[in-house]
Amino acid sequence: MDIYVGNMSYSSTPETLKSLFEQHGAVASVKIVTDRDTGRPRGFAFVSMPNDDEARAAIAAIDGREFEGRTLKVNEAQPKQNRGPGDRMGPRPPRRPSW
Numbered sequence: 001m002d003i004y005v006g007n008m009s010y011s012s013t014p015e016t017l018k019s020l021f022e023q024h025g026a027v028a029s030v031k032i033v034t035d036r037d038t039g040r041p042r043g044f045a046f047v048s049m050p051n052d053d054e055a056r057a058a059i060a061a062i063d064g065r066e067f068e069g070r071t072l073k074v075n076e077a078q079p080k081q082n083r084g085p086g087d088r089m090g091p092r093p094p095r096r097p098s099w
């Protein structure tokens with residue numbers, strides 16, 4: 001199961017997150033999301049745990065818990081929604097006919 005971890009400290013590392021989640025079961029991977037322009041952390045991450053029961057136990061135990069000075073928001077990750085063109089900066093203006 002993939003787990004969303006939000007409201008993280010910008011100083012959190014994959015190792016510290018992994019050790020937090022390993023208290024509840026095996027952790028397959030940790031991915032801290034970074035800004036593509038600056039490379040700085042964006043304050044959220046995804047943790048992958050192979051056992052769904054252990055993942056649910058981790059979510060229940062860690063959601064709302066303070067970690068590195070921040071109260072974490074933890075839940076099951078939702079599939080990424082396909083964003084169409086223009087979603088970042090609002091809708092595109094209508095196209096003019098090319099006649």
